[in-house]
Amino acid sequence: MHLILFIVFAALCLTGAVNLLLQKHPINSALSLIVVMTSLAVLYLLLGAEFLAAAQVIVYAGAIMVLFTFVVMLLNASREERTLGSRIARVVGFPAVAAIMALIATTILRIQCFGNAAIEDHITSTTELSAVLFTRLLLPFEVTSVLILVAILGSVALAGKSDEERTGPE
Amino acid sequence: MNGPLLFLPLIPLVPFVGFLLNGLLGRRLPKAVVSTIALVAPLISFLIVLHAVFLVSTGSVALPVIEHGAPTWISVGTLHADFGSVLDPLSLVMLLVVTGVGFLIHVYSVGYMHEEEGYWRYFAYLNLFLFFMTVLVQAGNALLMFVGWEGVGLASYLLIGFWFQKTSAADAGKKAFIVNRIGDFGFLIGLFLLLANFGTLTLNEIVAKLAANPTMTGGVLTAIALCLLVGAIGKSAQLPLYVWLPDAMEGPTPVSALIHAATMVTAGVYMIARTHFIFDRSPFALSVVAIVGAATALFAATIGLVQTDIKRVLAYSTVSQLGYMFLGCGVAAYSAAIFHLMTHAFFKALLFLAAGSVIHALGGEQDMRKMGGLRTKIPVTYWTMTIAVFAISGFPPLAAFFSKDAILYAAFTSGSLGKILWFVGLVTAALTAFYMFRLWYLTFWGESREDAAHPHESPWSMRGPLVILAVLSVCGGWIGAGRFGAFLAPAVGSRTAEAAGSQVEIFLTVLAVVVALLGWLIADRMYRQRPESPAQLAAAMPTGYKLLANKYYVDEIYGFTIVKPLLVISRYLLGWVVDVGILGGLAWLLAGIASLGGAILQRWQSGNLRSYAAWLALGAAVLLYFVLAPHVFEAAGLHLGMAGH
């Protein structure tokens, strides 16, 4: 059961990711990314992280991707145009990526003792999570809220209309 | 230090302070202040020397006094040099001459240079010269002497080229310095040889080491002596390095008097006398010295016969008289040579200063063909110069009579070579009398050939030193060669064949006076009685006259054989090949490499996001490899954790 679920949703992940690369219009890429994120949420559930699965859907798929979609609409992004291209990106980048993949894969395959995951395994409850989060890690938690505040201010400052644009041509 | 204070270090230091004050501040000070500083300095030095003489004569201080300068100057291996000074009879005599005549010439300069723009500069340099000369004369250490040696060369260069805007003056300064340098090179080699063979440059120690080794003669000592001789030849303008002295007349006349007559050029003679203990051990070197001296004396005298510039005649006369001093040293009669040095300082300085007075009176005219009839118009100058002319010709009882005869007698009694050299000296004495009287007649007698200028007598600041020097020229020799020699004996040794008052000596003396009279008579006939005869004589011997008038073309020969090749090498070989080609090319190459490297690296900053990402990925891959590789390539089954199944 676990295996089938894993295979299905892993395949969905990969399909979404590849589709993100293949699509020409950014809105299509955004939708593919949403698919990837929701399947990842399911995978989290399979690994026993129920709170994170919920957070993944709410925050990532529900907020961040919505933000992306709004920006695509705002900037009226259209199909990608053929531009100069970067030869370096192909010549240096692809072999680098291949090397990274090979290294990580080799490491994972060599190391045998990760163990297995099963559906009956322990599910981390939200109580467990919050017990650590609100006692030992209280300060980082609060600081995160400050971080989000800073981000809000930053984006308003950066993306807001400047004075000239606000008053507009007289 | 026991006994009364001698203030020896102050003798050079006070003029040095004068140099600093006038050199740094003189431009802004009024002329009166500049002159005061410049006159007070040598006066103080002279008074200190007089004080020392007084102490010595009353017996409170016994010579030699050797002071070791407090801070050690150089202490490397076996070479130890300090700023020590030596006061012995030789240096005492030299100090008297240098500071005394120096002071008189400073006073004279106040009047002579009064209209000059660079008044402060002149006196600064003059004080600097005095500083270096006193260092040279007082040094107990050959290295310190060399410092003074070089320093007077520098001061001479600065003063010859005082009117540096005049090309000929600037060139003359350079010529003096460069020719001196050639001599200094010999001096340096001599110093190196001294250090290598004796391990020290302090003169007393060398004397002691030589005394402990009585059989050491010739060989290395000859080499050292000859090298030192080269230095002396350069500094004292002997053959073949005399060419700078006539050109040095481009400088102001008081400079010619002080530096190129009385003091600097005598440094070579002083040096030989100071290092006599080396020359004494090498008869060959002594012969060379004597031959060089005699040859120079004759050579310069012949050139002086036909010169028309009053200062050039005096310059060649100086070279000739220095030759006499070298002759004296060469026959080991060092005290006679120093005696002649002293008397020569008096009358030669007087001659130059009087010539300066004549030039000043005529408003700058130096060509004797345009002078004449001055004897009634500038009487003080006339009478003092007359005394000097008689003195240099060797008439008794004036100064040079005693000193020149001492040298000639010493030469005659020095073997067969000595007799030949004595004869050369005798002929030179006749020539000397001739050209000096020629000068006298052309300048002061006959009709005035220059009507435009109104000759006026010089101010008292110029006439005063003339009178004092005239007095010295008269009675400077009365001390007598014998007593002078006895006084100097502790410093320079004494010759054994000194038989004063013997028949040979009286005969030689009379002969010398007769010869001088002969010279006078011929000059009288040619220049007073029959003024047209010189021109007739010159027409009768045209080639001979041209050869003498052009100074035997020595300058031209030097220019062709030495100067021109050097210039060609510098301009083309070193200038084009080395400087532009190699060094320039090297600089161009380095710049090119840097520029090329920059151009290549600049391509990396393309501004393209994707290429940056690609390089980032590459970097990440490399890092990842280095982190993971140890784990991956070990045997499989690494225990990363025991949790799980």
Add this chain to the structure above:
Amino acid sequence: MNSLHMVQHEVPLGWYLLLSAVLFCLGIVGFLIKRNLITVFMSIELMLNAVNLSFVTFAHQWHQVRGQIFVFFVMMVAAAEAAVGLAIIIAVFRARATLAVDRIDLMKL
């Protein structure tokens, strides 16, 4: 993997990690080949998600909650970063009137 029953109920954790690695590399590839600025940014988000997956996997392996807490913080930071990043993209669009990555090269020497 002894029996079919077991096979159906267990997944080796190594497979999760491999999936994470593949997603990560796909993210890098996307960064390298996409020409639209927004799409490039999306590839970055993909990379972050891949890393989150591997964290959760390890949290499961070690039975520790730390991995999941780290994922929590990563999510927060990713949210903040997405907000600011998109604001920057808007500002860049205003200045250069283009979203093509290759045309935004003012930093070139």
